[in-house]
Amino acid sequence: MAIIKPFRALRPQPALAKQVAARPYDVLNSGEAAAEAAGNPNSFYHVSKSEIDLPEGTDIHSEAVYAKAAENLQKLRESGTLFHEETPCYYIYKLVMDGRSQTGLVCVSSIGDYNNGIIKKHEFTRPEKEQDRINHITATRAQTGNVFLAYEDVPELNAIIDHWQQQHAPAYDFTAEDGISHTIWVIDTAETGDQITQLFAEKVPATYIADGHHRAASAALVQKASGEPIDSEANLNYFLTTIFPASQLAILDYNRLVKDLNGHSKEAFLSSLEYDFTVEAVGHHEQKPSMLHEFSMYLDGTWYRLVAREGTYTTDPIGILDVTILQNNVLDKLLGIKDPRTDKRIDFVGGIRGLGELVKRVNSGEMKVAFALYPVTIQQLFDIADSGNVMPPKSTWFEPKLRDGLLTHLI
Known part of the structure; x- marks a missing residue:
């Protein structure tokens, strides 16, 4: 106690x-x-x-x-x-x-x-x-x-x-x-x-x-x-x-920005995403994820809605996290970011800054693509701590x- x-x-x-x-x-x-x-x-x-x-x-x-x-x-x-x-x-x-x-x-x-x-x-x-x-x-x-x-x-x-x-x-x-x-x-x-x-x-x-x-x-x-x-x-x-x-x-959400598409063309990148996500273009207006396993992506002036397909994640306390799903299926698999703690091609933006910060940095040319995540829940944090595991870096923003x-x- x-x-x-x-x-x-x-x-x-x-x-x-x-x-x-x-x-x-x-x-x-x-x-x-x-x-x-x-x-x-x-x-x-x-x-x-x-x-x-x-x-x-x-x-x-x-x-x-x-x-x-x-x-x-x-x-x-x-x-x-x-x-x-x-x-x-x-x-x-x-x-x-x-x-x-x-x-x-x-x-x-x-x-x-x-x-x-x-x-x-x-x-x-x-x-x-x-x-x-x-x-x-x-x-x-x-x-x-x-x-x-x-x-x-x-x-x-x-x-x-x-x-x-x-x-x-x-x-x-x-x-x-x-x-x-x-x-x-x-x-x-x-x-x-x-x-x-x-x-x-x-x-x-x-x-x-x-x-x-x-x-x-x-x-x-x-x-x-x-x-x-x-x-x-x-x-x-x-x-x-x-x-x-x-x-x-x-x-609050803790979002990601990446400097380039790791050699992929925009079309090839979008096509590759469809192996692990449903991909839907939703236009120019900011689009926040509305549920777990849903992501918003901003690329070349357009927002996309990504939903993780079944089988792309596990149900253990770490595997089920959206930060893990994004890391395994996009950042590592497609963009070549193996260690987000040390890779200089990725940056993190706390949700307190809003999606406008993601748009600004992509539109400026500093970054190529942005991903907005649904926030980790308090229960997920408790479950991970109880299991003795640790979260991926930059998972929570209070x-x-x-x-x-x-x-x-x-x-």
């Missing part, structure tokens, strides 16, 4: 929360972070993307960047912009995007659970990305990036969280520049906190990483290197998480994103 705890968050003064809040470090580049932080000394980008305060061209993985992150975090504390909660608390975090809301519980989760598989994974991690986060955690002595977890709904937990929101005023409530609203409540009574801890211990057999595999892996590696016994209550034996009930989550800087876990 899942072990979680309340914690003493490092968090901003209420009047400064919007100034502090920053998008996750890995969804924007250094230039974008510098632009968003311009004129705002309270922005958490000074911690999460601290290269913005160093000379242009500085290696973002250099020791100077991590040292600057630690220095800037200390400045935010010394200025009073950030303060350390006096007692351990749970936090409720509600996000609203385009009229759809999702509400999660911010807590710290057990690294022991991560190590023994109670916290389940569905992606491989890359050593160089792990090392970046290890260096950042070690320098700042803080987990500044949140790991996004999901769990099967527990009605009693939902009821407690709903009741607290109705009965208490939020600590933070603002709408960011991108239109996403962020509201946070502080659960500061021991009685309610104990109820939540007990319910997770009794009713939640597993949690699932939705987003933040590298942040979780890095926290575990920092703990391991410390030599601290895993069963102690030390802060570094836990890592910062926000846990959402599955019913509130939506996964929105909205949690903001960094609102709740930090000090180790």
Whole structure:
């Protein structure tokens, strides 16, 4: 069963929360972070993307960047912009995007659970990305990036969280520049906190990483290197998480662009597709897939509807995924892309950018063909994690994103 705890968050003064809040470090580049932080000394980008305060061209993985992150975090504390909660608390975090809301519980989760598989994974991690986060955690002595977890709904937990929101005023409530609203409540009574801890211990057999595999892996590696016994209550034996009930989550599509047709003419490519798909030209208007195993393809100004034929996929948790069907029957078989992680001829576009981004990049001549996929479902993600398998790369895109800087876990 899942072990979680309340914690003493490092968090901003209420009047400064919007100034502090920053998008996750890995969804924007250094230039974008510098632009968003311009004129705002309270922005958490000074911690999460601290290269913005160093000379242009500085290696973002250099020791100077991590040292600057630690220095800037200390400045935010010394200025009073950030303060350390006096007692351990749970936090409720509600996000609203385009009229759809999702509400999660911010807590710290057990690294022991991560190590023994109670916290389940569905992606491989890359050593160089792990090392970046290890260096950042070690320098700042803080987990500044949140790991996004999901769990099967527990009605009693939902009821407690709903009741607290109705009965208490939020600590933070603002709408960011991108239109996403962020509201946070502080659960500061021991009685309610104990109820939540007990319910997770009794009713939640597993949690699932939705987003933040590298942040979780890095926290575990920092703990391991410390030599601290895993069963102690030390802060570094836990890592910062926000846990959402599955019913509130939506996964967006994660689409593909390819630079060329691997030597095929347009006509030969379309003909070859018909071995594994029904192929129907649907015109010039954007066409989103409406169901699993249906794909939309944009080629030479025309959208096509592709439906996978029976026999082109298996029914195991990985084989049935649309990303697998596309990879095996199109990207590999016809376009010669064996490893989408490393092949420079393929690119990936999160569904948050819409199909217009695919059209723009094909029409510009940068890319030759685009494929839009039906989103992976939460149940598919759970099934794969439960089976011990991992998804193909770039399978899931979650929105909205949690903001960094609102709740930090000090180790």
